[in-house]
Amino acid sequence: MRKVFLVVERDVRLFFQYKAMVIMRAIWFVSQIAFFGLIASRMVVIADYFRYYVGGLATMTLYSAAVFIGFDIYEEAEHGVFEYLLSLPVTRRELVLGRSIGGGLRAFIYVGALICISLYVIGVANPLNFILALFSLFLFAFGVSGMSITLAVAIKSSDRFDILMGVLDALMVRLSTAMYPLNIVKEANPFYGWIANFNPLTYASDLFRWGAGVEAVLTFENPLLPLLGIVLFFAFFTFVGIVLYDKRIEGGGWQ
C-alpha cells in the first residue's frame, strides 16, 4: 500500500508541474461561470438554471482534469519513462492502481479549489449530503483516470488518442445531465436520454447537485443509484486498466 501511495504522490506532483495548463484551466472554469453561465441562464426557462449549470461545470472540469493522465502516459512512452516504471520494485497492480488513484486525486485536488468557487456560488444546504457527494466525485475521478489509462494503453497512438478523447469529451458531456436535465435530453431524443441514463458524468453531476442542495431538477430519486453506477464505473476501469496495462505496455509500438 505504501508503494501505491508513492505512485499516487508522483502523479500528483507531476500534474502541478504543468503550471501553464493548470492556470489556463482555472481561467477557463471561472469564465464559464462568469460569462457563459450567467448569460446563458437568462435564456433558459428551467428553474435555477444558473446553479444547475455551475454544479455540472464542476463535474465537467473534474472529468477533463482526470482524463489528463492518459496524455501523461504518451509523454512517458516518448521519454521511455515506462520502462523505468516497469523496472521498479512495484507490482503492476500497485502501479496501475496508484496511477488511476493519482490521476483522479490530482484532478480532485485541483478541481477542489474550483468546487469551492462553485459552492460559494451555489451554497450548501446539507453538509452531510455534501460529504457523500464529494466522496462519489472522488470515485468518479479515479474511474475517469482509470478509463483514460486504459484507453491510452489500448490505443498506443497519441494522435488517435487525442482525437478520441476530444470526441469522447464531447459525447460524455453532451449526452449527460452536466448541462441540461434528463427530461429535456429525453424530449429531444429518447435514445440520447437512454445513453445519458448510463453516463457516469450524469451520475457525478447529479450527486454533486444533490450534495450541494440544487434539487430543483434531480434525475434520480434515490442517490444510491448514481453512487452505485460510479462505483461500478470505477471498479471496471481499474480492473480492466490493470489487465491491459500489463498486457499492452511491453514491446513499444507507441506512436
Added chain:
Amino acid sequence: MPPIIRMENLTKKFGNFIAVDHLNLEVEEGEILGLLGPNGAGKTTTILMIATVIRPTEGTAYVGGYDVRKNPDKVRELLGVAFQEPKMLWVSTPWDIVNWHAKVCGLPTEERKRRVKEIMEALDMWNFRHRSVHALSGGMRKRVEIAKVLIQRPKIAIVDEPTSQIDIVGKHKIWRMLRELCNQGTTIILATNELYEADVLSDRVAIMHRGKLLVCDTPKKLKDSIVGGDVVEIQFETDPSPKMVEALNQFKEVVKIMKTKSSTLRLYLNKVEEIVPKIMGMLMKEGASVSSIHMSEPSLDDVFAHYTGLTLEEAQKEGG
C-alpha cells in the same frame, strides 16, 4: 556459491529479427560483469529482459533464484537499473527524480536524505538539483540516471553505458563509484561498447555480437587466450646474431619473430609481463646490448577481432 543470475537460452525476437539469440551466461555474486559489444549487439535487450521490462521470446533468466517469467515481482525487488537513455519527464527536476526513486526502493528517510545529498554532490549535481531536466545537458541527464542506482545500492545493479556522453573526469569518478558500490556487496552488470571501460571495470567480460555470446572470461584471460597477441620490440645496439634469435625462439611463449629493421626484432608472444623479465635475463647473460624495449598487450579489441574478424569500430558501423 550459485550464480546470482543465470540466463538459459535467453532469446528475444522482434518480428523475425533475433535481437538476443539463445544466450547462456552466468553472473557471479559480487562481481562486475561487463557486457561488451558494438551497437545493436543485443546488450540493452538482454538487460531489459533481466529487469522484467520485456518478456523473453524463448528461454529465461533466473535472478537471485527467481525466474523472470514466473516471479517478476520478486526479481525487481533485487534490481536497480540505470538505463542507456535517461528515462525522465522533462518537467521533473533531478532531485524529484532521485528522491522519489529512493523512496520507492524503500530507503529509510534519514538514509535517503543523506545518500541523495552525498551522491548528488559527488556527481556534481547538487547545484542543479532543482532545475528542470529540460535545461540539463545530455551528460547531466546521464548523471541523474546513474545517481538513482548509486543511491539505491541494490543487490544487483544494471548499468547500461553508464558513462556515455560524460566527460573523462566524470567517467573516472563514476567508475570509481561503481567499483565502491561493488565492494559494498552489489553485483553489477555493465553494458558498454567502450573497450577501456569494459577492461578497467569488469571482473569478467562477456563479449556479444549480433545477439550471440562469443566468449566470457576475465579481461586478462581473454587477452592471453589470443595466441601471439602480445608484441615486444627489442632494439639492439648492433645486429643480433642468429644464435640470439634462435635462443629467443626457444621460449615456448614466443610465437613468431620478425626482423623489422636492421637491429630490431619484433616478437609475437603470450604473457608478455611474465616472459619479458626472462628474456631480459637471457639477453644480459649472453652479453647483448639492448638500446630499447617496447611492449604492447593485446586489447579487448584484438579479442573481439579474433572472434568476429571485425574491429569493434567496424562492427559499430555495421550495427548502426
